[in-house]
Amino acid sequence: MTLAGELEVGTQVPADERVIDVRDLRMRYGAKDVLNDVSFAARRGEVLALLGPNGAGKTTTIEILEGFRMRSSGEVRVLGVDPASAGEAWRARVGVVLQSWRDHGNWQVAELLRHLGSYYRRFSTEARSRPWPVDDLLEVVGLTAAAKTRLTRLSGGQRRRLDVAIGIVGRPDLLFLDEPTVGFDPEARRDFHDLVHRLTDVDDTTVLLTTHDLAEAEKLADRILILSTGRIIADGSADELSRRVAGESEIRWTRDGQRFVHSATNPTPFVRELLVQYGDDIADLEVRRNSLEDTYMRLVHDTEGGPR
């Protein structure tokens, strides 16, 4: 547990910049603690990825922050308000992209967006005009051609993109994304990543997402939280996390058209030796520290296997 203890320190976010502020969050069902002393914060415009094995408490955490679930104890502030007792004005500033359901099957895409968007009109401010105009929004998520399609006729990927569009139709200050790219093809995934970047860069939206796709987390997130057995075991950028886990680096090179791979705890002496020996015969030299995947596996394995 020393490893996790060390990492729990996490990144410091100044108190006045905290869009999400969670302290000692605890969730208990009967005698079982699903969340235990979870603490973290997110600043404005930041993308936070919540990783962790199934059953680690990701969904519970995100549902508490969304105001959909009561917590057992702990301090939670989202946009400066406790989500457990937040009102409609708060709700208007929060976007939620749920796992995909079959709701509103009879409705047409543009019709549903227009209707749901109209609930946000009275919460429009000078700085942030709400809702997002439907035609623009359709274009942003690539559904312009499907504007008049009934929801039951959408493909899985289209449906998912509509879910995202519904989540952002109110131009939220804070967006929750629960496994947003499940079922996306590579192109849709890239478009989605562009969209998230646009939201954070142009609109200064804060994003909290859960995912099982580590490459996605690495690409999108400014910061990664790893949740395991109800505790946060790591908090930092992908880079910081991999540096904190002692592991082996991977060295790849080619010589005479042949590929080589070698693992070493400390790559520098090995590479120096390699170059001394073969000099310019070495081509395509690559040294890679732990991938996020290695780091993740290591961290999760250590906490799940180790004593509580």
Added chain:
Amino acid sequence: MIETLRLGAARGLIDFRHTLTNALDLWGYFFPSFGLLITLFFMGDAHVPGTTFSLGASTLPSSIGMLVAFGGLITMAQYLIVDREDGTLLRAKATPHGMNGYLIGKVVAVGGMTLLSVLIVLVPGTFLVDGLRIDAGGLLTLLWLLPLAVVATLPLGAAIGSLFDNSRAFGLVMLPLFGIVAISGIFYPLGAMPGWLQAIGQSFPIYWLGLGMRSVFLPDAYASVELGGSWRHLETFGVLGLWAVLGLTLAPVLLRRMARRESGSAVAARRERIMSSMAR
């Protein structure tokens, strides 16, 4: 508040329009109406037992009372259950003022559908049976009976719907409901039944809605075959009023409880249960 009413009404009208353009929905909602028309057709020249009154003329207004009750109770309850299963309600919860908009929308949509199902029976029905008439007094009765019918059944239907979280369990509610219809004097006069059945029948709103509708559409002479030999407007108002109070007391509490419990994982768990029960 006005804004939410407007949004809810818009939502209800869209929902209503979608139902009208969806063959499967139409069939589901209006099947009872067609069934009633066929029943009326086969009643032909039959009389209310022991009288010379036309059975069809008596059954038509009764069944309109029943359709109104069904609309408020069943349609509303079913909507809530289905919309919770498919995530519509959770979507509403994630939207500012969305839950209120949703409920207002449902009232509008259910109202529209009920009205349509009544017209489907009433318009052709008037050609099938003789002896219906409506006068100023009847219209006046309709003016208080219809709103009372709505508040006596809709909130109750919403309360029932919020108690069930899967549509299969709701099937179990339908059976006793048809039992209640059988002892509510809709197709067969209550006077011909044993006293204890009469008592049970008269404790539910369906009997009173049927009676109220008969008083609207039938000549006063027909009142002689009713229990107590009168239309009993005061009692109708009293019993329906009691049900309205009960519904309006229960519904907000139960709806709030239902809304509070709604979350992504709740919808997922429900869905999983449906999937696994279908696989079995």
